[in-house]
Amino acid sequence: MGSSPLDELVDAFVNLEEDKVLNLVERLLKEGGDPVDVLEACRSATKIIGERFERGEYFLSELVYAGEIFNRVMEAVLPKVTKEIKPIGTIVLGTVQGDIHDIGKNIFKAFSQAAGFEVIDLGVDVPPERFVEAVIEYKPNIVGMSGLLTLAIESMKKTVEVLKSAGLRDKIKIIIGGGRVDENAKQYVEADEWADQATIGVRKCRELISVMA
Amino acid sequence: MSKMPEELIREKSERLSRVMELKEPDRVPLSFASCFGEFMARYSGITVDDFLFNYDKTRESAVKFASDFLHDMLVLAPGAEGFIFSVAFSNHPDIAPLVRFLTGPMHDILNDKYTRWPGRELLHNIPFQFIGGEFMSLSEYDDLIEDPVEFIIKTVLPRTCGTLEAPGSQQAMAALVRLGMESLKFGSFLGALGADLARVGYPSLPITFAYCPLDFIGDFLRKPTGALIDVRRVPDKVKSACEALIKPILNVALALKPAGANLAFIPLHLNEYLAPKLYNEFYWPYLKRVIVELYNNGIKSFVFFEGYHDAHLETILELPRGWGIAYFEKTDIRKAKKVLEGHSCVMGGLPIPLMVSGTPEKIEEYVRNLLKDVMSGGGFILAPGVAEIPGETPIENMRAIIKAVEKHGRY
Structure with a gap:
């Protein structure tokens, strides 16, 4: 063989x-x-x-x-691992405020880590300010916002607004994920990408960083 | 000329029983359901907190909704998934049905970790959330298999409910007494709600409840992801546990049989997660036994197939013809109707995004096209894709749905 x-x-x-x-x-x-x-x-x-x-x-x-x-x-x-492995990019990830569902987020996390991303997982029910702090601290390429509930869409929008007013929006790409997000939600939230399946999300993140590079 | 409530009840009951018998009724029945109450609360001008914690306001809100949005079947339960409490009391048919839903006040009494509620762990005026959790370790499968009810009562509930953490303590005893008092209140609320709705022309559904064993493990004991991993790591134990859970689940469902219940609601969860091979090995055989056993006891099932059930559609044909209602969320409803024609009553068809962001014109067009494809032969109930009306659904869209069924759903 x-x-x-x-x-x-x-x-x-x-x-x-x-x-x-x-x-x-x-x-x-x-x-x-x-x-x-x-x-x-x-x-x-x-x-x-x-x-x-x-x-x-x-x-x-x-x-x-x-x-x-x-x-x-x-x-x-x-x-x-003794030598430093350079990640292909960094993702700050969290389930947005008001929502505590994490199954999709965790699958996405494992698959994006496997794809070579470094993932900073902020957990669930993450307030917009926490995303801002994490973006300042970790300087990610991508911010991934996850949520299952319909109210999560509002939280995503609010988070994007807070990132904007902190002057960070142009420094990152934003992807939203979850069973109920779609193209409309992406536009409404003003994200750069969306995915309703974890593996599609990982693929889109790879595309996002290749555009950035 | 408006009809008398008795006449409306007769009409609707006839409509529903005909579709259950897989025959054509006078018109396609339209069903709405709610647990969160977001839409009803908003429409009737109360908060979601009130809808979930103040039974009097829930009643008023539901009656206003039912009077203003005429439909055929209203399934309303202002509570979270609490089937584990029913299983805990499954040897006590007088108690088991009353604790089937974990209501807001019961959450306050039990301090459970399964759910989060507005004005408590969550902000005001948003619906409760069921979060579940891992409350049983991998090594405890044997205890569950040996005696599920004892294991749940003695080991799981003390872990999941703050006030029950020290069994036999004053706090725990008081919590159980309070739960008893509250469940009676909830029971009389349901009775009063039934009477309220009858006054505005709605038949009451003789409903009881059952569960799929693997969902029970995923929702209440091991988390959904835990159950999915367990079927790989300890397949035989998972099967034995599913087997052991069938009897207490049936006991819960049969508890309401003497009261005339003849329809068991079974909400599914892991069905769309599972590849057919796993579905047919760990999920379906046990669910099928629950459904068939109930059918043999004169109880049909009302199964909510969450998410996409397309991969498993054909398995439903293994059930006896006329076994009950197959309620679909995202499954291709046209295909479902085609596959299950003359075998199962099919329910669903209204996509949530259409309800929330469509226009009345789009909704009418959609309903017209859909009914053209699925209504012939009967056996079809139109309903939103999930058992909930999203809070942000525009009122005119709700009216458009009702009008469209009236216009395009006549036989």
Whole structure:
């Protein structure tokens, strides 16, 4: 066959074989493999998983599990990382004020981390001022605002306004996400992008930073 | 010439029973439902807090809504998902149905962690939120399997309800007495509301409640994402737990049978998350057993298929013909009607974004086109895609829906 352990890792991850993935990661790291290669393999795998999801072959049940597997891989890999890994971009992420739903946000977080983004997760029910502070502190490329409730749309709009009056709007791209956001909501909120599925959100974030670069 | 309430009730009951029997009624029935009460509160000039915490105002608000927006079936429950409390009391049929909904006042008494409420954990005048949480560890599946009711009473409720954290304490005993008093109040509110609505021409629905076992695990014990991961890590335990939950769930649903209940509402949650393979292994077999068992007991089911159910539509055909109402949120309703024609009563069809941001003209056009495709043969109820009227729905859009059904929904 001749497939490398890294190829095997990608395959196992795409097929959501948790134990096999973790065993392979452990073996690779023990044998002196580069943690960055492991992360790269996971990145490829989650990209394929995202594509399968968008084609309707995978469902949310698979995304949730993939996110969980990725988190466990990170737990194993991060302590071994000695040199600094330069992220492809930074995202400040949170569920907006008044809304405490986090399933979509957490899937998006895992998949965007897997894609190579650094993610600053502000949690749920995040007031606009907290987004402003985080933008000043972390200087992200992108601000991701998540929310499931219809009232979240109002909170998103308010957050964008507060970012504007803080003079930060031009320094960042804004993406909104959640089951009920759409093109209308994007325009109303004055965001740059929207996504109603986590994997689409990650793809759009990649597009946003490539435009910025 | 306006009709007498008795006549309206007869008309609406006949309309609903005909669609349930998969026949053509005189007109497509229109149904509205609400738990949050945002629209009703706004329309009747009260706050959402009042709608959720002051039963007298809830009644007034509901009656005003029902009188001004004429429709056929109103499902109103000003409370959050509280099925775990029913399961906790599932061996006590006099109590189980009364604690099915976790109302605002019950939240104040129990101090539960499942929900957040306006004027408490949330700002005023916004609807409550159900947040759930992880209240059972992976290693406790065995306890759940062994005796779900005991495990919930002794282990889960003390974790989920602040005032029940020390079982047997003065605080916990007092909380249970208060819950009893409050649930009676809620029960008499529901009775009075039924009578109010009858006076304005609405039949009362002989409704009871059931649940899908895996949703029970996701909503009340392990979080939805936890349940999704558990089906991978401990598949056999999840199956045994689902099996063990069937009996208490049926006990809850059957508690209202002696009172004449013949329709069990079952809200689904994880259905759209699950790939067909998982759905058919961990979700559907147990849900199907609940529905069939109730059907054999003379109780039809009224299932809300949350989100997109397109991938699992065909499985519904495994149920006995005329098993009940399949209420869809985002599923392609035309396809659903086609697949389930002559087998299930199909409900839904009004997209929430259309209700909120459409115009009356667009709504009429939409309803006309939709009904043209789905009304023939009967067995169809028009309703918003979720069991809620969004607070910001324009009044003229509500009127447009009612007018359009009247105009285009006659057989």
